[in-house]
Amino acid sequence: MINLNRDTVVPLYHQLSEILKELIQSGQIPAGTKLPSERELMDRYHLSRNTVRQAIDLLVHDGFVYQDHGKGNYSIGPFLNIQYRIDTFVEHSEFLRRVGSTPTYKNFGTDEIVAPEEVRKALRLGENELVVCFTKLFFANNEPAILTLDYLPRKLLGDNYDRTGSGDAYIRLLEEINGRMVKFTLSDIVAMNATQEIAEYLNLTPGSSILLFQETFLDPSKNVPLGFASNYYHPNIHFRILRHRLNP
Template sequence: MINKNSPVPIYYQLEEIIKELIEKGELLPGDALPAEREYAERFQISRMTVRQAFTKLVNDGFLYRVQGKGTFVAERKLEQPLQGLTSFTEDMKKRGMIPGSQLVHFQLIPATKKIAQQLSIPEHGPVYEIKRIRLADDVPMALETNYISANLMKGLTEEIVNQSLYAYMEGKLGLQIDYATQTIESAISSQNEADYLRIKSGGPVLLIERNTFLHDGTPVEYVKSIYRADRYKFMIEMKR
């Protein structure tokens, strides 16, 4: 119920009511919410207040709007801890989801100056470029491009890259992955990226670049990933 005598803003109380319905499973992803007018009449509040609550829930990723159709419950975002180095496949399995990949291309290319610097190899040296759409329960989550030195990672095939690269590196080649450095920034999706991820062109995405190293400090891969900002968020635990 809305308590109009509470110091807590009415729009915030309505947000909490809707979030509780989502968390209890009474509102499921894809469900349409009643119109703003219905909420206003039900709680005897203004439509402007309802719109304010809806807008905040849209911005926070709980709801989304479709022009001319209404407001709907969004898929919940996957929370990715920033501690620990795991593969996408490992992350999805931990969540009880089925990981998958759709290979866009797999080719041998000469390293550009930037890629050569990232991998500590000579410019124009042979590099595998692997572009994949990463899936969770058949839903696109990220567009990932890996660059790996062909002299370091011998015997790579399409069949292998359709599985887990980390499993192949460690299990088959005996390479000991030790640590990685990673940057995360906000970006706007291109038309090409949007098509792969099934989102609107110009929609918000997370641009992630990662360098992964072996125990002796040798760079083993450089990865550029475009994650759906509507389905992914990152979490870090900080201690004083």
């Protein structure tokens, strides 16, 4: 039995979730198998009921376990294992790593422009206000994967701002400017046909079907937008969603 490390800063519920996740991924808890009960896990690992429930909730959130209320918790097999949840976000390089690719990226320039209408509305800017647009292309195993256009209000940036957009770390740049962690994004997901320009970046035929994520990064404590991004995903990139039926 794998033991918990009680001398680390990693929360016990997270350690337990990782132990159970490893058992599921390795096949030691096969798909569709009922997990040990809360009481069994409490006794085996000397944990409180609340800690065990937090661990199970994390496994449910990450797509490794489903709950059949009144019956118990069951493992989800690899065929349903969600590699990237569409309701979470990470930086693009980390996303590509999580789906099993080796990520790289290339900067294609930084432009100061009058905010396009959709950007102006998302960031609540006035007419003719300037934004800085960082254009990058992310590669998965040296193949074009994601074209990103990241926008920031010009008034938030100093005169000597990093014109690379801090490399891959647009989210961290937002956090540096605003002095707080970015935890939420409001995302519109749209199927579209690649324009000539986008097709050239992604090495596609113009008119190819792609996914566009238009994302507004939010500070919920102040109810204000922090930044806006348009992310164009190559059609080879797939998202999987585990959907739960609501009770009728």
